[in-house]
Amino acid sequence: MTQPNSQGAPARAALVTGGTSGIGLAIARRLQQDGLRVAVLDLDRPQAREVARGHGFTFVGADLSRREDCRRAVDETVAALGGLDVLVNNAGFQHIDPIAAFPEDTWDAMLHVMLTAPFLLSKYAWGFLTRSGQGRIVNVASIHGHVASPFKSAYISAKHGVIGFTRTAALEAGEQGLTVNAICPGYVRTPLVEGQIADQARTRGLSEQEVEQKVMLEPAAIKRLLDPEDVAALASYVVSPAAWGMTGAVLDLDLGWTAR
Structure with missing residues (x-):
């Protein structure tokens, strides 16, 4: 059931990808505490459904390496929550291998999930987010969106791309009142x-x-x-009405890593 806010309007609705564990779960819980209605997206597994049920989230099962699942995820979220105000692109995974031994199919899957999916989800959600009046896209990048480390070629390529996508989308969305920002945590x-x-x-x-x-x-x-809740606290501010003037920002939460 949709709960109204203090002005009588429905509470804002958020979709958090990778939202049943780690950083995604912490963000989903924090947004729920802030009064948002939250859908979490993850691979359709019993454990993920149980986590969502236990926290009172709407669950959306999807494989973000599949284009059709990205579109369906947005459609299901809007159908369940009656709209969409906040999209948090957090889902990802990490694979460590030297370039010479890196499996090609793993490269493809990682870039689909961590770079192509944020683009597609943003594209399919764009109309809902811009109609919201308080639309927010938050891309969870990484300090590895700024700097490189060995044996993480696909991960680092995707995170660098997410920062470029964030800045470009922010420029395109500005006149429509939609903000787009990236958070770059250190190790969590x-x-x-x-x-x-x-x-x-x-x-x-x-x-x-x-x-x-x-x-x-x-x-x-x-x-x-860092703890996942540290990242969630920053995400909470970025999606809040108070952050209306922040867009195209790349927010480092990196323990001073990139200060050198």
Whole structure:
């Protein structure tokens, strides 16, 4: 049931991709706490549906490597929530391989999910977002949208592309009252990163704490992993009415990583 806000209008509606774990789940929960009605998109698996149900989210099952699923995801969200005001492009995954050994199909899948899908979802949602009056697109990029690291060629290519897409879309959307911004976090303590820490501890013969401090956080000024809620707090502001004048921004939440 649609809940009205204090002015009697329906609460704003948001779609968060990759919204049943990690950063996406934290953003979805924060937006819900802020009074938005939230749909979360993820691969259609029982665990993802259960997470959505447990938090009172609308669940949209989709494979973002498929163009038709991107269009259907927007249509299902609008049908369920009665409109769309906020799109958070967060879904992604990481694959670590040297270029010479990088599987071509993995490259294709990663760029589809992390670069093509944000474009397509934004395209299909554009009409709803511009009619909203408070339309917001938030692209979750990464510090790797600015800098490179070895063995992450597809990931880094996609994140650099997301920043370019963000800036271009912001210029096209400005006169329609739709803002488009990117958030670039450093390493965040998610299940994916926890797995990477454990793997590197085994292969390098280090403790997990040493991997965090000496490997992942070595370039950072603040030697502490971010929590998903830290990213969600920034996303909360970016989609708020107070951020109406912020567009085309690339917001670094990187522990000082790129200050050098």
